[in-house]
Amino acid sequence: MDIERAIAASLSGVAVDGEADSPADANAVAEAGPPGSTLDMAAPTYTGREFTGTRPATPPRSRALAPAPAARVDLAPGDVKVSPQVYVSHEKDFTHLVEKVAIETLAEEGRKIHTSNVMANIARSAGDEGVHNRCINALLQPTTWQPDSNPNGFLLSAAEVSRLCDMTLEVLKSQEMVLRLRAPIKVYGDIHGQFLDLMRLFARYKAPSDGEGGDIDSMDYLFLGDFVDRGAFSLETVCLLFSLKVKYPTQIHLIRGNHEDPTINAIYGFRDECRRRLNEEPEDPESCWNKFNRAFEWLPVGAVIEDKILCLHGGIGGSVHSVAEVRTMQRPLYVAQIPQTPFEQRITDLLWSDPSDNDSVPGVTANETRDPDGTGRIVKFGPDRVEEFLEKNSPLSMIIRAHECVMDGFERFANGRLITVFSATDYCGHHKNAGALLFVRRDLTIVPKLIYPVERMTTMWDPMVMQQRPPTPPRPAQASRDSF
Incomplete structure (x- = not known):
């Protein structure tokens, strides 16, 4: 841990698990009343x-x-x-x-x-009525949550999960394709069913609740997609996030990742988890798996914080040129596996593209990691694309995205004008990476908050998926050195 502390100390403004929270936390809201008051309103x-x-x-x-x-x-x-x-x-x-x-x-x-x-x-x-409240009460336990002793069971029945999906879908239909959000807000990257890491972040840096250890009365939360797949607890992750969305529809914000897609989550574990733990046949049109994916198709694909920070899952690729063109996309939104039109390519760029390996690689280049067949449909975009996009979409001045495992939990690109955030630690048990959230203060200062991997008492990943499909490797080490 001494090495970890030394690394953390070298990052200005970074809060690290095991250290005191940044004084910036106090900037979010003053919870105490005036001296001598006994009623906090x-x-x-x-x-x-x-x-x-x-x-x-x-x-x-x-x-x-x-x-x-x-x-x-x-x-x-x-x-x-x-x-x-x-x-x-x-x-x-x-x-x-x-x-x-x-x-x-x-x-x-x-x-x-x-x-x-x-x-x-x-x-x-709402009291305790509703499946969403029951789910929150059972799962939002940052310091005490443990996996069920029955790995093939789940706390909700299939009928209750189906109802939760219906409730979430109604909320999503009432909201825009590109959300307009406020600060202060916490931004989370990929979770991929690593539910224990989500609980650790909530325990260390407060949770979206109005009880002790919670800050939903003063804070919004934004999750940048890839809630499911690979990890062993995708159901816990997505059901808790859906439940929080239903309870706090204007404070909990979910946008779509590339794994919120039936073609992808049929391969990387989520469909099989629904089959096994909900005792259902996923191919049934009314299965929970299908209902999850119908809700996913209504998720927004972007968010803008205080007109200054664009948040999305993947990137801008070579085809995304303005926020306005993203805002006009119609839902339900389907992802073409081989895009044939400019519109389909734009969706692919938003969900799949990555920054180039470092700031010295400009333009739009091939993405061999995600496009091994060389179709040219999944690309990397250089720092010049970031600068061009932000200039054209003034007053935007920053892009926050997820989608890639980064060793410090966050990583800067394009002279700090783009940040990648990744919230799952030791991704799939392969990379020993830190996990992070980004706290956007009211004055729009971005404060990364990190946790490091811990010893796992139980398997956190789907072993069959791990054997058949190894996780995407983290960004190249050279990129990490060059980006600071």
């Missing part, structure tokens, strides 16, 4: 402070009830609402305990609102 109107000196303190608001209001109208999904829970800090016993209580249990807060309308403008709580 998002936008308090009365702090409990009094004037000092001769001026009298402002008295509390009157307890008289207001006249009965007009009949209440439910709010549309995009309207401003008040949370049904508040956080209360108990400091008198010196434990600094904070608990979550229902808003209607407060003794005074609702006295001026008519009793028949006391819950007006309150966000509806």
Whole structure:
């Protein structure tokens, strides 16, 4: 670990597993209230402070009830609402305990609102109803999750998984092909069914929950595709991400990778995992495997953070020239295995292309690793393509992509104007690489946060897939040296 710490220390602004989080984390949101406050609310109107000196303190608001209001109208999904829970800090016993209580249990807060309308403008709580909540409660366990003792079982039935896919599909249909996102946000790369690595990242750098150790109240999350295949826990990974998408549709963002494609995930493990663990026949049109892939075909293929950072899975290849042309793509989106038209080539570039091996290789070149047959359809793009694309799509100034295993979990290219992020450690048990997420602060500073491989107590990868199809090797070592 001394060597790892030395490496981490040499990377300015990089947070490493085992070290304290960067002070930049505090930039996301100030969770504590004003000194002496005991109620932590998002936008308090009365702090409990009094004037000092001769001026009298402002008295509390009157307890008289207001006249009965007009009949209440439910709010549309995009309207401003008040949370049904508040956080209360108990400091008198010196434990600094904070608990979550229902808003209607407060003794005074609702006295001026008519009793028949006391819950007006309150966000509806989903409680524990719904398969998505059950899935989150069972799987979002960053410090304690362990694989099921039955490798052929899964916590949800096939019928429940099918319902989850239907719910997710409805959410995806309501959103754009290129998402418009805000900072602060955490960006994750490929997970590939290595669910334990996802839990380790959540445990070390906070999770998308509103409980202890969570930061969903102040943070968005973006996952750049390749949720499934190769790893042994693709179902856990994709079901948790789908469940989070259903629960937090405007804060959890999923975009499509090249493995979110039935032709690919039929070969690299996901179809067989669905067959074995859900006890289904994947070829059935209504199988969970088919429903997953129907949802995948509605995933966005890109996202733009604060008009400055373009996020996608693969790259821009030689055919992607503007965000506008990507935004107009229609869904459901099908991927041609051998693209025949400019439109099909654009999809292939978005999902499959890679940066060239280092900054000294310009233009569009062959991608021998992913295109061993030499069809010329899967390519690498040079730093000049990155510069040209960003200049044409001003005010964009950065591209974040996934798709390739990189040894430090992230890697810069094109003089730092493109970053590759990869979140699975020791990919498929072959490469001993670190995993990372990229934290985009409110001021758009990008802070990489790393974890390193650990000893595995159980097999994390599909052994049959590993034997038949070795993982794509990481980016060349020379590229890693040249990119810094």
